[in-house]
Amino acid sequence: MKVLLVCLLALAVVSAADNAKCKKKCAKCPLVERSSCLAGMEKDHECNCCDICSRFEGEECDMKDDKHKHGQCGDGLECRKTPGGQICQCVWNEMVCGTNGQDYNNLCQLMAAAVREGLQETLEVDHVGPCKNESRIVGPPRYIKNNTNENVVLTCEAIGNPVPTLKWEVKRSNGKTTEMPGDDDHIMIAIRGGPGMFKISGWMQIEGLKKRHEGDYTCIAVNKHNADKATARIKVIN
Ligand SMILES: *[C@@H]1O[C@H](CO)[C@@H](O)[C@H](O)[C@H]1NC(C)=O
Ligand SMILES: *[C@@H]1O[C@H](CO)[C@@H](O)[C@H](O)[C@H]1NC(C)=O
DSSP, X not given: XXXXXXXXXXXXXXXXXXXXXXXXXXXXXXXXXXXXXXXXXXXXXXXXXXXXXOBOTTSBOOOTTSOSSSOOBOTTEEEEEETTEEEEEESOOSOEEETTSOEESSHHHHHHHHHHTTOTTTOOEEEESOSSOSOEEEEOOOOEEEETTOOEEEEEEEEXXXXXXXXXXXXXXXXXXXXXXXXXXXXXXXXXXXXXXXXXXXXXXXXXXXXXGOEEXXXXXXXXXXXXXXXXXXXXXX
């Protein structure tokens, strides 16, 4: 009984100190602009009185019932364990077309844009999926310059409705164009759909670069509406 009393007393002392601290803190909360909080606001974890921004997509976060370390994810976001730590991710992974005619990777991105641009009243989802159905490369491959025997990767990301298929072609320095990977066992191609129903990503990896691999590599994204292309050069030095 005595022990319990002592404990209770100690607790009371601590919370009194907290109270004083919070009184001070709550009396002069820093002003937080709504437009700087892309996923909404919450009250601070310490005294529960001052506005703070909730964590946004891609930021580190705490699981719902865990002790405070980074903070909670905001509107439409969920704290998930990833290889890179606990990260806020949007609960919807389908891309959406806004009423402003702009594509957004997901609804969280659209809501964030509305906050950032002060358009909460007007910017809404026009429909799920890209604004235009035509196939379009949104993440083109990039120029690579590297030494022989290195491993290099070109990437390509496309959207469309229906989702495009991807293929690669190379135009070598001798002017000949061939489809990849052909019969070159240094070259590997991987394709993955998503995230969502309208996106596709492709990789072309060359293991052990040789001089003959130099050329212009074109990613071609095709659906029933059209074909979109993007080209990047691989330059082999030494
Ligand atoms: C895009 O495709 C969808 C589904 O096939 C269709 O409902 C929509 O009208 C199309 N949009 C445009 C702009 O063509
Ligand atoms: C060549 O590729 C390697 C492995 O991918 C990379 O670490 C290096 O930075 C590249 N070198 C150049 C000059 O880009």
